[in-house]
Every structure is written in structure tokens, then in C-alpha cells.
Amino acid sequence: MATSRKKASSRKTVAGKKRTVLLVATRKGAWLFHGDAARKTWRADGPHFLGHVISQLVLDPRDGKTLLAAAKTGHLGPTVFRSTDLGKTWKEAAQPPAFAKAPEGEKGRSVDHTFWLTPAHANEPNVWYAGTSPQGLFRSEDGGITWKPFSTINDDPQYREWMGTVQDGTPDGPKLHSIIVDPRDPKHLYFGMSGGGVHETRDGGKTWKVMIKGLDVVEGFGFDPAKPTFHDPHCLRMCPSNPDRIYQQNHCGIYRIDRPSDTWVRIGRAMPKTIGDIGFPLVVHPRNDSTAWVFPMDGTSVWPRTSPGGKPAAYGTKNGGKTWQRLDAGLPKSQAWWTVKRQAMACDAHDSLGLYFGTTSGELWMSANEGRQWRCIAQHLPEIYAVDTATR
Amino acid sequence: MNVMIPSALHSYTGRSSVEAQGSTLAALLADLDRRYPGIRFRIVDEQEQVRRHIRIFINGTQEFGLSRPLKDSDEVIIAQALSGG
Numbered sequence: 068m069a070t071s072r073k074k075a076s077s078r079k080t081v082a083g084k085k086r087t088v089l090l091v092a093t094r095k096g097a098w099l100f101h102g103d104a105a106r107k108t109w110r111a112d113g114p115h116f117l118g119h120v121i122s123q124l125v126l127d128p129r130d131g132k133t134l135l136a137a138a139k140t141g142h143l144g145p146t147v148f149r150s151t152d153l154g155k156t157w158k159e160a161a162q163p164p165a166f167a168k169a170p171e172g173e174k175g176r177s178v179d180h181t182f183w184l185t186p187a188h189a190n191e192p193n194v195w196y197a198g199t200s201p202q203g204l205f206r207s208e209d210g211g212i213t214w215k216p217f218s219t220i221n222d223d224p225q226y227r228e229w230m231g232t233v234q235d236g237t238p239d240g241p242k243l244h245s246i247i248v249d250p251r252d253p254k255h256l257y258f259g260m261s262g263g264g265v266h267e268t269r270d271g272g273k274t275w276k277v278m279i280k281g282l283d284v285v286e287g288f289g290f291d292p293a294k295p296t297f298h299d300p301h302c303l304r305m306c307p308s309n310p311d312r313i314y315q316q317n318h319c320g321i322y323r324i325d326r327p328s329d330t331w332v333r334i335g336r337a338m339p340k341t342i343g344d345i346g347f348p349l350v351v352h353p354r355n356d357s358t359a360w361v362f363p364m365d366g367t368s369v370w371p372r373t374s375p376g377g378k379p380a381a382y383g384t385k386n387g388g389k390t391w392q393r394l395d396a397g398l399p400k401s402q403a404w405w406t407v408k409r410q411a412m413a414c415d416a417h418d419s420l421g422l423y424f425g426t427t428s429g430e431l432w433m434s435a436n437e438g439r440q441w442r443c444i445a446q447h448l449p450e451i452y453a454v455d456t457a458t459r
Numbered sequence: 460m461n462v463m464i465p466s467a468l469h470s471y472t473g474r475s476s477v478e479a480q481g482s483t484l485a486a487l488l489a490d491l492d493r494r495y496p497g498i499r500f501r502i503v504d505e506q507e508q509v510r511r512h513i514r515i516f517i518n519g520t521q522e523f524g525l526s527r528p529l530k531d532s533d534e535v536i537i538a539q540a541l542s543g544g
Contacts, residue, residue: 142465142510142513143502144500144502144504165504165505168506168507169506175506177505
């Protein structure tokens with residue numbers, strides 16, 4: 068009898084819950100994984116754009132229907148595809164992100180791929196931001212149909228110097244990423260550049276402030292830490308429950324900042340020394356600003372960028388980074404040489420919270436209890452570049 | 460004139476051979492884009508450069524400049540470069 072009551076209670080818990088959709092972008096196409104109400108079974112919908120490099124797939128939380136995909140192929144130029152029926156049909160952007168044409172005699176830049184997509188403020192319907200490789204910032208005001216350079220940074224001589232050349236960036240190109248919109252103020256934005264540091268505007272992009280104080284620089288070597296050029300933020304996440312708190316997974320460690328302070332604090336020093344605090348992704352809890360997760364990688368010697376020791380694990384903190392807990396139950400115990408890229412880890416909004424990540428080896432993993440137990444929900448996908456969640 | 464289209468761009472044209480007009484290569488690509496919106500930016504970047512992995516041949520000769528004049532009798536082939544193994 069007690070068992071029956073427990074089962075009934077369990078059903079009641081999940082009844083009425085909205086369903087989670089995982090938006091999976093890979094090197095060879097996109098997939099949508101539709102979860103049931105209990106997040107037990109997942110229906111794969113894909114591939115979409117088979118053979119296209121999809122950097123990110125994002126559903127607009129403001130209208131619940133506009134889905135954008137940042138795409139390119141090995142041979143063709145980049146573009147953005149748009150769907151308003153959750154991927155049943157797609158239409159290409161009429162004007163994808165593109166830099167301004169350089170004056171005659173000068174060498175201009177070309178967008179290699181759109182890397183990052185961020186829906187703007189809730190009070191700005193149909194406005195989106197995009198970050199590109201090489202580093203560029205773009206904005207659409209019509210739901211992703213047409214894109215224009217945003218603010219002056221794309222052609223600003225100082226920013227161009229900080230951005231460096233294609234050789235200064237990550238192996239598949241330098242990137243502008245982690246475009247964050249303050250939910251209290253649509254004119255208050257942040258972004259990160261790999262390389263090029265962290266930047267903030269409070270006036271809708273008219274002026275920008277560099278935010279790199281407290282961050283270590285690559286390898287030391289006497290590089291000037293005051294120069295954005297030497298900084299490589301991998302992933303920035305603002306806490307939805309406290310927009311004054313931002314966590315950062317950087318090339319040089321895990322950091323946190325609590326505004327109005329302008330100084331980052333390296334909370335990754337509390338990570339186990341054998342693991343270190345290098346990685347790409349970072350996820351914050353939507354309702355608790357002290358809870359966050361990272362997925363460390365090997366940043367020693369030649370930077371294998373794989374799970375340290377071939378033993379993958381997420382690490383979570385529940386106290387803002389004072390202490391970290393290893394979360395590897397259900398994950399392989401050895402010989403698993405994964406990388407989880409900066410966009411490839413996400414959470415849903417359920418209680419208890421679901422965590423998800425995709426690997427460079429094409430596996431999609433989830434935890435329905437905040438990382439305490441993991442299970443693989445898809446294998447043999449192409450290299451996973453991004454995992455985002457949507458609620459339907 | 461006749462323009463041969465690589466398979467990667469059939470999602471725009473629906474076939475491998477299409478008709479388009481233009482007195483220069485730039486004008487031809489603009490006409491293609493009018494007929495098949497979006498196709499030009501996949502071929503040519505915002506600095507008016509043919510993309511790294513695309514090749515354009517006019518009557519069998521590779522062409523890099525968009526100002527190249529064209530006649531109605533010219534045959535234009537847009538191809539994927541043999542890059543990537």
C-alpha cells in the first residue's frame with residue numbers, strides 16, 4: 068500500500084510539468100531530443116542539415132517557437148537558418164551576419180561562422196545577438212531574418228588589436244561568445260572573446276568597459292595582465308536568480324565576480340590539484356546563485372583538452388566555489404578521453420534540476436538529479452558542439 | 460547563360476544546371492541571388508572574395524575576379540574545391 072501511494076505521489080510530481088527539448092548542435096548537423104514528462108525517454112528528431120557544421124541551436128524563450136541554427140559547411144559560407152515550427156520547416160536568414168566591406172585598398176574580415184546566439188531582453192521581442200568567428204558582434208531586430216554589425220567594436224582599432232589575428236585564437240578560429248543580457252536592463256550586456264577578454268556595456272553598446280581585473284594570463288611569462296589580448300574567457304554565465312553574480316570558466320581557471328565589484332576571484336583554486344580548474348563549459352543553477360557546475364579537462368603540458376586521466380567527471384559547487392564535489396556516478400571509470408565544449412553543457416529548469424552535456428565523441432549524457440547520477444541518452448552522434456535546453 | 464551548380468548548393472537551385480544572366484561575373488552572381496536568395500553569400504564573402512573552398516571556372520579556366528566580363532555563350536561552372544581529402 069505504501070508503495071502504491073509512493074508511485075501515485077511520483078506520478079503527481081511529474082504531472083503537468085512542461086517537457087524538455089534538447090537542442091544538439093554537432094559538426095555534422097543538428098538534432099532535437101524530445102523528452103517525456105519524467106525525462107526518462109528521449110525521442111531523437113534529426114539529423115537536420117546533415118553535413119552542415121552547426122555551432123548552436125537556440126529556441127527563443129520569449130515566444131517559444133523561433134528556433135535559430137548557426138550553420139556553415141566545409142565548402143560554403145556561413146548562414147543562419149530559422150524555424151518557427153520546432154524544426155519541421157526551415158528558412159534561411161535573408162542577411163546573415165557579415166562584416167562591413169572594407170574600404171578600397173584595405174583588407175577586411177569575413178565571418179567564417181556564427182558561433183554564439185543569444186535572444187535579447189524579454190522586453191525586446193525579436194531582437195537577437197550573435198557572436199562570430201573571427202570575433203564580431205551582430206544584432207537582429209526581426210527574429211534572425213536580417214543581421215547587422217552591432218556597436219562599433221567590429222571595426223574599432225583598439226578592439227581589433229585586442230582580437231589579434233586568426234592565429235591568436237582557438238584552433239578552429241577566434242570567437243566572440245557568451246553574450247549576456249541583464250534581465251533588469253536591456254542596455255546592460257557582457258560578452259567574452261577567445262582571445263580578447265571580457266567586456267561590458269551599460270548603454271546598449273555605445274561604450275564598452277574591459278572587465279579583466281583579477282584574471283590570470285596564459286602561462287604567466289610576464290605578459291601584461293592589463294591587456295585584453297592575453298585573456299581567454301571560455302564561458303561566462305550570469306545567475307538568473309542574481310544578475311550581479313557571473314561565473315567564468317577561463318583558459319586559466321574558474322572565476323566568479325559579484326558586481327559592482329570589478330575584480331574576478333579565482334574560485335577554481337578550491338578544485339582538487341590533480342584535476343585542476345581548466346575546462347570549457349560552465350552551468351549555473353537557475354534558482355540558486357551559489358550552485359554551479361563545470362566539466363574539467365586536462366590543461367597540462369600540450370593541452371590534451373580531454374578528461375583528466377581519461378576519467379570524466381563534472382564538478383559542482385553549492386557555496387559559490389568555496390568547495391567542489393566530484394560528480395561522476397554513471398560515467399565511465401576509465402579510458403574515456405572526452406572533451407565537453409563550452410556550449411555543450413546545459414541545464415533545464417525542473418525541480419530537481421536536469422543537467423545535460425554532449426561530448427566530442429558524440430555522446431549525449433543527462434542527470435535528472437543535479438549531477439548525482441548520470442546516464443547516456445544518445446551515442447554515435449557526430450562531435451557535439453552545443454547543447455541547449457528548451458521547455459515546451 | 461548556363462551555370463553549373465555544385466551539389467552543396469542544390470538546396471537553393473534544386474538542380475545542377477541553371478540559367479542566369481550578367482555582363483560580368485559579379486552581375487551573374489547577383490542574378491543568381493535574385494533567383495535563388497541566399498546563394499551568393501555561400502559562394503562569395505562580404506569582402507567580395509570567392510570563398511576559400513569554392514572554385515569558379517569560365518569556359519574551363521579558373522577565375523578569381525568578380526569583374527571578369529561574360530558573354531551569353533560562356534559556360535560558368537561553380538565547383539567545390541578538392542579540399543578535405
